[in-house]
Amino acid sequence: MNIEMIRAAALRLNGHARKTPLLTSPFLDKIAGRRVLLKPECLQHTGSFKFRGAWSAVSSLTNEQLDAGVIAFSSGNHAQGVALAAREHDTAAVIIMPRDAPALKINNTRALGAEVVLYDRASEDRDQIGSELAAQRGLTLIKPYDEPQVIAGQGTTGLEIAAQAAELGVTQGDVMVCCGGGGLTSGVALALEADAPGLRARPVEPENYDDVTRSLISGQIERNVITQNGLCDAIVTPQPGDLTFPILHRLCGPGVVVTEDEALKAMVLAWGRLKIVLEPGGAVGLAAALFHRDAIEGDAVIAVASGGNVDAPVFQMALTKFGDIL
């Protein structure tokens, strides 16, 4: 895993992934006590950065692999990213989803052309179903984060941040990244190391799911005890990846842990001040930038908003609970 793979992924993504802008608001600057630059990956195709990694992985397959198709396990953003990337490569995508996943997510994934295979969480073994299907049809598994070409695709976010922040005169500071398995954070960290060495990636996690923050402190992979997924489901994973953790450990600053209420407040502020839609897990980076100012160094802070795939009731709850923050 190296910067050349990220640059190669950027060439493959060119004209296919969206180059998201860097957004700013004087109102957010005031709350944060410094300049805030936000990278809104909610505006990426399929509503999250996951499309970058999916496109990178699918576009690096051989013709033989593309003829057979791809497979992924996901009930969320990775599923939609892989489905769209596969469709645009004219290859088949099989997505294994739990039967109790939200109907909208299942419908969206199907509408993007994927074959959705549902399984029962209680009685069926997801990995077994996937392995059998993959073997039977020669499908290539696209892992959500612990896969070099996926990390390379997510890292293109970091290349764009380096260039766009420099245009705005920002070359020093922390980059707050919503962190689950660490694919986005490690890719961004590698890109910043090469193109913006004054910018430092900081993993941000929701409370109770702070495996990366604890792993960075102990220097070894620590696990979450996950009892339920919480509001920030998009970035809840059991532990950092075997590929991502060494990169995070080498390059990232300390992790920051935010509360669910802070994530909801960041969603409301992004809605009101930047006119973008974030999901709770996609808002933790901005929440850290706004509400954990003492944990951050420098005159400017950059936050990556990783996605915006949120159900209407959760979004309405955030507006009801914290609409008066505006």
Added chain:
Amino acid sequence: MNIEMIRAAALRLNGHARKTPLLTSPFLDKIAGRRVLLKPECLQHTGSFKFRGAWSAVSSLTNEQLDAGVIAFSSGNHAQGVALAAREHDTAAVIIMPRDAPALKINNTRALGAEVVLYDRASEDRDQIGSELAAQRGLTLIKPYDEPQVIAGQGTTGLEIAAQAAELGVTQGDVMVCCGGGGLTSGVALALEADAPGLRARPVEPENYDDVTRSLISGQIERNVITQNGLCDAIVTPQPGDLTFPILHRLCGPGVVVTEDEALKAMVLAWGRLKIVLEPGGAVGLAAALFHRDAIEGDAVIAVASGGNVDAPVFQMALTKFGDIL
């Protein structure tokens, strides 16, 4: 009023206004029955295209005028655009607002550095207050639409659309523009005439406020009988402007009138499929593209989303009423 003024405004806006992207979604294409490209001016500074015209007007003032300051009448998007443009030019802005304007809008305008002068709609004469202040302090009035440099600034939206649509292979089709006094629509129409002659501007209005649509049919300026502003308050004006109407008449296709419910549905789809926040008046262009397909010609349609400054209760109402459209 000509294309050279728009090109000159684009140079002045460069590095100050945001070049908004063109967004797409396969889900919207399906509803519209053709490709849909959306220009999200809600992502512009201050949350609407009005910043472009305000910047254009303020940046064309003489040093003497800048020393004295500017004045505007507005309870909405124009107020915030003028306030921010003035602040970034280090010039004073006085904004005359009705005392019963939403507190959030008054606070935002003040927070952007403007001096807000409140008046009582029932007992005081807005124009008299403004004239007295302007005379007393030598302030320059920045009109919301019937002013060449304002039209020139709004027209930069059209220059960007012409270039961005061509990159996506779209050079023929209708461009649905949210239309109040016609500043944005006439500016976009002039820009398209020069840079994308296969694209045609179409004014879109909410029902009961279809002065432009009727004026285009009759060939002369027709008035609305405005009893209340309705949900689409941002684009409700009594009649097309003296400067804007001849441009609209010469260059635009027929107007399209949408219902408030169609605007709310477009807001929900923009929220769910593009992850952006629109106000009702800012959503009528997209509503026309999605729900009036028979009124539109071509394989692709472009919609301009003019702004996203909406109060939380209205936004929640839209999600409650039409959330199941996703």
